[in-house]
Amino acid sequence: MKRLVEHSSFYWVRYDRYELRRDANSLLYIMPAANAKPEIYNPLEVAEQITLDALKIGMKCMNRQPTARKREAVTGFVHKYGLLGLMTSLPTTPHFMNYEAVYLFRNHFIEQEAMSTEDYLSNFFPFGKLDIEKKGTEYEWNIEGDRDMRALALTFSEQPTAMNMSFQRQYAERFDWLVTQFRDLTFNLLGAFLYAEDYKKLDEDGRKLYQRGIAAFGSVAPTYHISLLDRPVLVWDFYSLLSELQMVSSVMLTDEERPVRLCRKCMEPFVADSPNAAYCPECGI
Ligand SMILES: [Zn+2]
Structure with missing residues (x-):
């Protein structure tokens, strides 16, 4: 397994604190807490351990488990390794910001095959949008926020914009989606x-x-x-x-x-x- 990824480099972001929050429709999300500090790490260095942890959580997310145990398991994983990056995994390309609309693989969460970029992004920014103006295939992202957020955006500026956006503090993932994803x-x-x-x-x-x-x-x-x-x-x-x-x-x-x-x-x-x-x-x- 080590040989397979020995030349790949992959960096991910985890925050030191996450919180659960409900939106206006009572949907539960997990996201970095206000003022939480981001940290960049290399998941490939601990690839076997993260995967084993994720599989253990998947087993805990099977239906017969009580909700509290699932919540504890998923929250524990996110605190240790960060969010999963669902926003860049569901579309047919992680570069979807460069297209007019977002085209999706078949998945368990969103039924439509295609949707407007704005509608798609609203699934992951329910509590505060990023300052992005999108017109056709063009977009402009005015990076705001504190020094940490600007530094993160700069560090990952070579990566697809959507991946970079998913490291910002406003980015959230639906809790029930995570449970399903770990189970899958x-x-x-x-x-x-x-x-x-x-x-x-x-x-x-x-x-x-x-x-x-x-x-x-x-x-x-x-x-x-x-x-x-x-x-x-x-x-x-x-x-x-x-x-x-x-x-x-x-x-x-x-x-x-x-x-x-x-x-x-x-x-x-x-x-x-x-x-x-x-x-x-x-x-x-
Ligand atoms: Zn055993």
């Missing part, structure tokens, strides 16, 4: 677990059903480019923490030597020492 992230891991558990009991059709379920669950792939160092190398371009998590979790799930698995006893995700390990180190057999 764990879907393949759970599918692979159930498939292995039931394999002997399943007939050919049953197996095909499981196989199709997993195959149908594709995620939005990050883009990549080839960089010429002493030899050509593959460099992934991640524009959201979510796309990084989706890719790394898929790589970990299919790893031939140290795959991520669900423990047969406690159902916690863990990195197995061998492909056949069925129990986590705590339950260890």
